[in-house]
Every structure is written in structure tokens, then in C-alpha cells.
Amino acid sequence: MSLTLRTISREQHLAYIQSLPSASHMQVPAWADVKAEWRSENMGWFDDKTGEMVGAGLVLYRQLPKIKRYLAYLPEGPVINWYAPNLEEWLRPMLAHLKQQGAFSVKMGPPVIIRRWEAPSIKKGIQDPDVKRLRDIEADFIEPRAFEVADKLRRMGWQQGEDGGAGFGDVQPRYVYQVPLANRSLEEVHKNFNQLWRRNIKKAEKAGVEVVQGGYQDLAEWQRLYEITAVRDHFRPRPLSYFERMWTALNTEDPNRMRLYFARHNGVNLSAATMLVVGGHVWYSYGASDNIGREVRPSNAMQWRMLRDAYALGATVYDLRGISDSLDETDHLFGLIQFKVGTGGQAAEYLGEWDFPLNKLLHKALDIYMSRR
Secondary structure, eight states, rough: OOEHHHHHHHHHHHHHHHHHOOOOOSSTTTTTHHTTSSSSEEEEEETTTTTEEEEEEEEEEEEOTTOEEEEEETOOOSSTTOOOOHHHEEEEEEEHHHTTTTTEEEEEOOOOEEEEEEHHHHHHHHHHHHHHBGGGGGSEEEEEEHHHHHHHHHHHOOOOOOTOOOOOSSSSSSSEEEEEETOOHHHHHHHTHHHHHHHHHHHHHHTOOOOEEEOOGGGHHHHHHHHHHHHTTTTOOOOOHHHHHHHHHHHHHHHTTTEEEEEETEEEEEEEEEEEEETTTEEEEEEEEEEEOOGGGGHOOOOOOOOHHHHHHHSSEEEEEEOSSBOOTTTHHHHHHHHHHTTEEEEEEEOOOOOEEHHHHHHHHHHHHHHHH
């Protein structure tokens, strides 16, 4: 297939995303409005023979101080056929186009899953003192084509850091936790929760925990809980204005793109979460909780409600987002996988994020700057 790449309108981009079963929420046109500090561009790939649009990408450009050179970033994208035998013919025009736009380096995150581990395998690994990381456990599913994609990228000159984007920071998580919903009943999904999760959901119901949806006007209350969480878990919170912008941008594009949930007990909000929807893929994106009321298990009740709502929307997967690959109980991120594995489901490893230096000197300078932050 001979391809042409060119800038497209937001409307063309959105129409293409809507024609797919799903795509990352970071590849919808409205995500550019969320990342207001970046310049953006919508790109489309067209089949030269038919004129049909066959791929799309949202590029975010971050300018270097004082000079008009940019880092071009395609988070969890572009949305193309990653298994195409002529992958190089898809990516070469993209690199040439981005260079022309002033990019000195390109970062992208192919939405390609390479391995999956089922919950029972992870639980077994946690109990094994010799197992420290997910990769120490034999995967339940391996996608051989993903290795071919990685080989092709390396041959083209794309580079990947040692951790391959496994950590948490400015890059997207390489490891996520997902609950498959396609071709399953809700009863089957619930039955697959571990005993503790089922008991906690029941406990919350018995205590009268109520899970409700909030709106834009409730984002300040969300922020209160989120900042309590940030202090407790030692991370720097995003400002309220970020979530207000996220709500406005995403729900203007699609009124059902972003939801806000609260779990409350005796009229007091104890937990909150944001949910994102693109086609059949639903993400639990941000979570927050108070330091009080944990004994009535509001987070379990809220996740169960969100999962049921995702199911009612026809979702094929409920994505609990990032986990660390560490199965070491002394690791501060271990609690994340321990909580999420209780839902049954699977840990999934993506191919990670890749960089292509278009200007080696500036790319190296950025690397040094990032490593010293």
C-alpha cells in the first residue's frame, strides 16, 4: 500500500477515531486542548490508491526554550496498522513531516501489547520469594508480532531507554491492569474478583456506601480529595484548572467522554475517581480518597459501580491504568498491583515508548536535562 501523510482537520481526525472500535484517550483531538501548554497537529495517513484515510495521529509539540525547535510527542499513538509488513513506509513520512515542522526529536508510544499475565499467575508470583518482577513470571499470552514491531523500530533507528517506559513520570505507563468485559457476563466478572474484593463490596453495601456521578460543579470537591491523596502518597497534584480543562475539552467533543464518581457514606464523600470513554475502551484514569472512612470500603464500591457502568456502555475492556512491574512487597508501588489484581483481570505490558532523534545534539541535551530533573 502506497501512503501519503498530511495534516488533517480535527473533524476528520475525530470521524476516523469514531470509526474504530477504540483508540487511546490521548489520541482523540480534544486531548490537545487538555495539554494546552503544547502546540498540536492532527495528522492523517491516506491510501494513495483509494484516497481512503487509513491512520491518524495527534502530535503534541513542546518548544525548547528560546529556539524554535520542538519535541514531537504522540502519546499512545499514532493510530495506525502497527502490524503492517511495510511499517517503515508508515513511519518514514511521519518523521520527514515532523522534521519539517521543526521537531528535533520524536517520542511515540505504539499501542501494541506484547505480554499478558492472568491474575492467578501474578498471585502465584507474589507468593514466590524468587520473583521480583512481572517478567520473572512466564506470561500467559505473548504476541509474537509485537517483537517484530520492536525489531523493525530498532532497525529504523528508533531508540528505547533501559526501563522502556516502565516507570512513572512524564512517559505513559508501560504496564497496565485491565479487566476484559467482552463476551462475559457481569456475574462472571464479579465471580472472578478475589474473596477480599467481593467481601469489601458487600461490606460497603451493608454500610450504606452510595456511589454517585458528579458534574463540572463537583470538580472542586474532587480536588479536595485528590490533594489529600497527594499528601498521603507523596506526589505533586495537578491543579484544579487541569481537571476543569479536561472536563470541558473532552465532554465538548463527546458528552460521555469523561465522568466523575464519588463514593459517600452518611453524606460525606470518601473516594472519587474520573472515568474516560473512547469507543469500547473505558479507563479509570485518576483516583482519590480521604484519610477517613476506609473501613466502609468506598474505593471497592466505587470501582464496582464504574465497572458496571462501563459494561452497560458496551465496553470491551475496563482499564485500571498503570501498575509498576515490581512484585517486591517492599516497593512503594507494590500496593497498586496488589489492589488491582483483586479484580481478576490481567496485567498487560505495552511495547513502551520509543524515541527518534532527528537532531542528535539537541536530543542528547534533552536526555541529559530529563535525567537530572
